[in-house]
Amino acid sequence: MQRTVAEIAREIGTEFEGDGSPIITGVAGLREAQPTDISFLANPKYKGHAAKTRAGALVVSKEIVVECSAVLLRVSNPLESFSRIALKFAPPSVELPAGVHPSAIVADNAILEGGVGVGPNVVIEPGARIGARTRIWAGSFVGRDVSIGQDCILYPNVSVREYCTIGDRTFIHNGTVIGSDGFGYDVDQQGERTKIPQIGIAEVGDDVEIGANCTVDRARFGKTRIGNGVKIDNLVMIAHNCVIEDHVVLVAQVGIAGSTIVRHHAILGGQVGVAGHLVVGEYSAIGAQGGVTKDVPPKMFYSGYPAAPHAQAAKMQADLKRLPRLKDRVKKLESELKQLQEEALNKRKDNDIG
């Protein structure tokens, strides 16, 4: 797959500045690149990395000024051109073939539409329905009466428990669990807990992606709902009866407690926690590690714990940093005041004596 810099430049229809003969064997980030790699600079913020890169060639925008040892390939959209180069170096993408692997255990009355692929050791329970061209990889479990749409991918060891539904073109990564029981108990006087039956389902929309080892609990009753176009990173927890509306983004390790609604287009940063029964407004963003304890209005940027408007949270941080200076000012006030007091006292004494 190796090619010279000149060959790569020709493939993406551009010129190169310098020697076109070096052999390029792969792609890499600016900081990891070796002399046989090609890299790219799209964001001027990383010019410092470009200056130090060991990459043999660099895809950059037409106008950017950058000093580095790499041969430069100038294009109008570096990210787009680089993606095309990267795809050419990439190994072929791996797809599960259509058909049912002989080791898979598929219930007689499960319905598999045309072109479905079912990998080794997959278990599909009675009444399940799998849409056309959907691929279910090794070791995954599809529970009773589950419905999965068309053109989905379930990677290895995914489980979808009974009655849950998945839309079309939705990808779920390894180890993720859809429809585990919600966390709900009646508690008696002695602090002992009795399980409240979790008889609802989890419903996942179209064009969703859910990362690896996530958990989406089924509803206590009704539905835990994940809308269309939602993108969820790894190790995310969505509790029972949550509603995650369309086009929401949940970064890794987010946790959302029961019955909370995250409105459309909201973005929650990594490790964010949201308490139960709240609403995060549409188009709002929560900074990484934020802890949301109250409703968040639409189009706000909250951060910190308890989460507050970011400007306010940042100001509190800044105030806190300047606290020692404030203490010094108070100390100075105290000493100066004391001096004034003593002077006043002395004056009075002088007056008394005088």
Added chain:
Amino acid sequence: MQRTVAEIAREIGTEFEGDGSPIITGVAGLREAQPTDISFLANPKYKGHAAKTRAGALVVSKEIVVECSAVLLRVSNPLESFSRIALKFAPPSVELPAGVHPSAIVADNAILEGGVGVGPNVVIEPGARIGARTRIWAGSFVGRDVSIGQDCILYPNVSVREYCTIGDRTFIHNGTVIGSDGFGYDVDQQGERTKIPQIGIAEVGDDVEIGANCTVDRARFGKTRIGNGVKIDNLVMIAHNCVIEDHVVLVAQVGIAGSTIVRHHAILGGQVGVAGHLVVGEYSAIGAQGGVTKDVPPKMFYSGYPAAPHAQAAKMQADLKRLPRLKDRVKKLESELKQLQEEALNKRKDNDIG
């Protein structure tokens, strides 16, 4: 399964206020309900949601005053009545049948008591013992000499590693790992680490529930112990040699470091972290995202990082918010003091001149 409001009222033995003819096809929360859903209002806190609900019918307490478009069904215990209604709308609960699926791989000398159910592709290693009526779902792994009690459920893809023990009536959700190695190394001068053998076990009590994709490490030696009646949400991490006493509650994404003891009836909120070798006292609660760095006495409510008594933590937050006001007061003091100083100086000059 659909029924009219009047029919539902009759089933739970109550009257209804309004038109009994609308058809109800399901249950839902106040905010998600559609006109064909029945919902409920148990906590007056959510009266605002009730006022705006689109639900066709609403189960409420006898005395509560609420204005909404839904037909009201008044009962003495709304939650209990609603649960009964929800159960009638729910699809039948799904249980693994007794018997061993032909694809399961069960060691010859493993002991399965009466009525045990073993799903497809389950692996049960030599010496394991499974109590009566316990159900082990597809793809789960039960290691050598593991002991599991009666009436347990292991959902798909659970693993229990060698020698670990599980009590009676304990439920473990998909993907959870019991008995993975503790995280312990000897470190040399060069910062290289050698694994310390983790030769203990993990012991889980009776009536425990453990959510999906949790990890409970085996002890370095002796036992990591989870008591009776403990309830654990999803994605929780319990490190080696921890002791989680009876009736403790651990909400999602909690992490507890090695050798820490959480005493009975303590409750740890979502994403709480507890450092190693600590004790969290009985009946104490830690607010969500709290970071516990010291022992917590019994019956306390701690929050924040580092976790402190909640009243104190809340006060610190409030003080921090009022810091700008304090700065203004200091500024005013400075200017007034300066004025006094100047007056005193002028007086002295006057006196000198005079």
Added chain:
Amino acid sequence: MQRTVAEIAREIGTEFEGDGSPIITGVAGLREAQPTDISFLANPKYKGHAAKTRAGALVVSKEIVVECSAVLLRVSNPLESFSRIALKFAPPSVELPAGVHPSAIVADNAILEGGVGVGPNVVIEPGARIGARTRIWAGSFVGRDVSIGQDCILYPNVSVREYCTIGDRTFIHNGTVIGSDGFGYDVDQQGERTKIPQIGIAEVGDDVEIGANCTVDRARFGKTRIGNGVKIDNLVMIAHNCVIEDHVVLVAQVGIAGSTIVRHHAILGGQVGVAGHLVVGEYSAIGAQGGVTKDVPPKMFYSGYPAAPHAQAAKMQADLKRLPRLKDRVKKLESELKQLQEEALNKRKDNDIG
């Protein structure tokens, strides 16, 4: 396996103080030990636990003074001696035998070197290569063209996706996922996202240990890289294109966002989060729950959110705690200043009158 205290003392070649006849049946920590257990005290910090222990016998250092009811066994290295005792009480370690279980599904052209063990229901895809003596436990998935070195262990239900590589002597615990897609999308004006192909791989080095239910994403292009000797606890998230250099330690539930570099010998405490495109310097440590938002220089100890040098973060915490006292000082200043102002005013009036 039970032995008397005297017999254990003889096995580790030391004397005992007191009665050698009690029967010991196991090992345990100081606080959990029963009279039939032997425990140990290595760190004088835990002398308080030793004073209250119910253990029948205690391994201690030669010089330490400790009052307790247990029979004392004095040695020069308590931890080392105790580990030897613990190993003798431990059940035999369980190893997967060499050979391929008949239920495993191994591609014809996969290469298994000598002494490889493949457990039940394992799936090994075409082109994979497994090094000598490596053990792959039940239900694990090894994707197309994956390369795994010698003497590795993959515990049950691990997945390694296509093209990823694992070095020698690396252990990966149950449920961990190597090579899931990175979290990357192009977003259009309407806030709808299109998946960016993740065509790189994840590369794991030699002598690495990765805990249970972790996720290591494959690179967008190039490699997500985990160096040699890296130790990773449970439920850790490593995003696409990260570089985790040699001998780094990541404690449980750490999350590292995309393209961040953690330099060699750095240690990240439990639940730490690191934003994307950062560098954590070599030999630096981040305290538990810290949130890293900027580069961390080498050999620093950072903590808090946003993470700052620990001394500074601790000082800010202390300042915050003392804020009420500062407020009192300001209040006192205000009242004293007022008094001075009134005195000055009165004096002026006196002067005016006089």
